[in-house]
Every structure is written in structure tokens, then in C-alpha cells.
């Protein structure tokens with residue numbers, strides 16, 4: 001019996017993760033950002049993932065340098081940051097991200113704040129942005145570790161539903177020439193126009 005998975009092996013993806021935290025990077029507390037990002041992405045994606053991780057303080061130049069390195073040298077197709085998106089003096093992740101942008105993708109920030117407002121009224125304090133640099137999508141997430149799953153997954157079963165931003169990530173990465181990302185529908189259902197869809201897999205690995 002033919003199976004799409006035999007003709008189309010799942011493409012590997014390189015993902016960069018950057019936890020921006022003065023205290024976690026100094027060892028004052030244990031970093032929960034990188035584990036939370038890895039846990040959610042490993043659950044959501046069927047693709048084999050190579051992780052490239054960084055735990056760094058809230059310094060604009062250092063954050064921009066890490067983002068350039070992950071995209072330009074490490075060939076990551078997707079980079080997620082956590083932390084440093086608020087209004088505090090040392091919160092500079094959005095500025096550092098915009099400094100390496102080739103294109104700004106405002107829809108992600110708009111949707112992320114809409115989702116987060118369903119969880120906390122202080123969602124509007126996050127200045128998170130998303131940008132494209134070369135063939136990579138870079139997304140800022142807030143520092144609170146629980147906000148990672150909240151933002152990526154949304155509240156698809158709530159009334160009214162609130163789609164998670166990750167639903168739009170695979171098609172965005174298609175459009176910028178990255179690997180074909182495949183998700184587990186029970187975690188997040190990727191949306192692609194019909195013309196961009198490959199045949200569904202019958203037995204996605206669990």
C-alpha cells in the first residue's frame with residue numbers, strides 16, 4: 001500500500017532557541033525558558049529537530065549577535081526567543097530582533113498579544129515582534145515560561161476560539177524557502193492553502 005511518508009520523508013529542521021534573562025544567565029535561577037521551548041516544539045513537530053540554544057543576558061548587541069549567528073552560521077530556519085519583551089529598562093529583545101530584520105512580520109505580534117490577553121491583562125505590556133532574516137523566521141515570546149505554550153498553541157477550543165500563532169509558522173517557512181514543517185494536529189494544526197499542502201501522513205509518529 002502506498003504511503004506518502006515513503007515518497008516524502010519528513011524533512012529535518014534546525015531550530016534556534018534563545019533565552020534572554022539576566023538572572024537565569026547569571027545562575028540566580030534555573031532557566032526554564034529553553035526547556036519549555038524544546039518541550040513544546042518537540043511535542044508539536046513531526047520533523048527531526050536539531051537544536052541550537054543560547055542562554056544570554058538582556059544586552060541588545062549580544063542578542064542581535066546571537067540571532068545573526070543562529071541564522072547566518074547555524075542555518076536555523078526558525079528561531080524563537082523568550083524574555084525581555086516588556087517595558088523595563090533592560091527589556092530590549094524586540095529592538096535586538098528588529099536590528100537583524102530583513103522583513104518585519106507585524107501579524108505575529110498582533111496575534112500573540114490577542115492570545116495572551118485571554119490569559120493576562122498585562123499581555124499588552126509585551127512588545128514582542130517577529131521578523132524574517134534570510135530564510136529564517138525569528139519570533140519573540142515573553143519571558144514567563146508558561147507564556148510559551150500559551151502563545152504558540154492559543155485557545156483553539158475556547159468560545160470564541162483563538163488560534164495559536166504556530167498555525168501560521170509552517171507556511172511562513174515554506175514561503176521563505178525553509179523545510180516543510182509538519183505538526184501533530186492534536187497540539188497545533190498547521191494551516192496551509194490547499195495548493196501548498198502535501199499529502200497527509202497516515203500514521204504520524206507519536
Ligand SMILES: Nc1ncnc2c1ncn2[C@@H]1O[C@H](COP(=O)(O)OP(=O)(O)OP(=O)(O)O)[C@@H](O)[C@H]1O
Pocket residue numbers: 019020021022023024029030031032033034058083084085086088142143144145
Ligand atoms: N529564563 C527564565 N527561566 C525561568 N523563569 C523566568 C525566565 N525568564 C523569566 N522568568 C520568569 O518570568 C518573569 C518575567 O520575565 P522577564 O523577562 O520580565 O524577566 P525579568 O524580570 O526581566 O528578569 P530576568 O531577565 O532576570 O529573567 C521573571 O520575573 C521570572 O519569574
Ligand SMILES: Nc1nc2c(c(=O)[nH]1)N[C@H]1C(S)=C(S)[C@@H](COP(=O)(O)O)O[C@H]1N2
Pocket residue numbers: 082083084085086087091115116119120122123124125126127141142143144146147148150151
Ligand atoms: N501568554 C502570556 N503573555 C504574557 C504574559 C503571560 O504570563 N502569559 N506576561 C505578560 C507580562 S506580565 C509582561 S511584563 C510582558 C513582557 O514580558 P517579558 O519582559 O518577560 O518578555 O509579557 C506579557 N505577556
